[in-house]
Amino acid sequence: MDWDRLRIFHTVAESGSFTNAGARLNSSQSAVSRQIRALEESMKVSLFTRHARGLVLTQEGQELYNTAREVVLRIEETERSLMESKERPSGLLRVTTMVTFGAVWLTPHLEHFMSEYPDIDIKLILDDEDLDLAAGEADVAIRLHEPEQADLIQRPLATFHTHIYASPEYLDRKGMPIRIEDLDQHDLIAFGNSKVSTLQNLNWLVELSTGKKRRRPRLEINNLYGMLHAVEAGLGIAVLPDYLVxxxxxxxxxLPDVEEQPFNSYYCYPPELRGSLRVALFRDFMVRQIRSESNIL
Incomplete structure (x- = not known):
């Protein structure tokens, strides 16, 4: 199979049109179209269905695209590895993690990494739902739960703990709970987003049992950062991760002696980035930073 045509096909499939592909390849629309037509004739299959709004892959085209994408990703990773082996670490690293962990803990620590490696740029993508690393939505992920994608390389990072917190103003007004039973008389704040399964263990406060039915939360918030501010504002008591507090x-x-099951964190990346120096350096940085603060996480 002609590699140049395969490369052009991959660009067309990602661009969605001959015009956009031509712009990316610095070639004319007609030249790109001729190459695709020649590839289809050589393979005796139709790779695209032509529509007024663009190109759509046929079943055969999708199969070829899957293979071409793997080849392109491996070539790009080989190029990165070769460049990184000859030069000091450089380039863009896209990191994704949960909103609050990224905003509250990770972002302030990035200064150390970026000072140590001035030629590595970071794109931090904060999202409470997991991005698809295999599809190229990010390079590495810091997951605060066991990764569901079995094909990812996973490295354990740390164990995180949660505890019950309130503001001094709230405790002055409502009193300090001494026993679990006392929570029945308090305003509880719960995490109210069922789509983010990672954070559902934060609701153990309303389920902390004394033989009675589940407690009703006074306030539900679908964002962990919002819960933190609500507790600081004296609106009630909530379970929060220690790293956030x-x-x-x-x-x-x-109730400092009361704690539910802690949760683990993982550093994840796709197999094609196994040899990336940037990925390895950021992993080592995360391990150092978390270990230095293990007493407060």
Whole structure:
């Protein structure tokens, strides 16, 4: 199979039109179209269905695209590895993690990494739902749960703990709970987003049993950062991850001996980035930073 035509086919499939592909390849629309037509004739299959709004892959075209994409990704990774082996680390690293962990803990720590490696640029993508690394939506992910994609390389990072917190103003007004039963008389704040299964363990406060039925939360919020601000504002008591609270002067740990099952975190990336120096350096950085703060996570 002619590699040049396969490369052009891959670009057309990702661009959705001959015009856009031509712009990316610095070639004319007619030249790109001729190459695709020649590839189809040589393989005796139709690779695209032509529509007024663009091109759609046929079943045969999709099969060829899947293979071409794997080849392109491996070539790009080989190029990165070769460049990184000769030069100091450089280029863009796209990192994804949950919104609150990325905004509250990771972002302030990035200064250390970026100072140490000034030629590595970071694109931080914060999303409470997992991005698809295999589809190229990010390079690496810091997951606060066991990854569901079995084909990813997974490296354990740390174990995180959660505890019950309230503001001093709230405790002055409602009193400090001494026993689990006392929670029945308090305003509870719960995480209210069933789509983010990662955070459902934060609702163990309303289910903490004393033989009675499930407690009714006074306030539900579908964002962990919003829960933190609600607790700081004195609206009630909530379960929060310790990493989110450790530098917040306005919060008090309630029932400090009560803790549910902690949760693990993982550093994940697709197999094609196994040899990437940027990925390895950022992994080592994360391990160092988390270990240095293990007493507050």
């Amino acid at each position: 450790h530098n917040r002067k306005k919060l008090v740990r309630v």
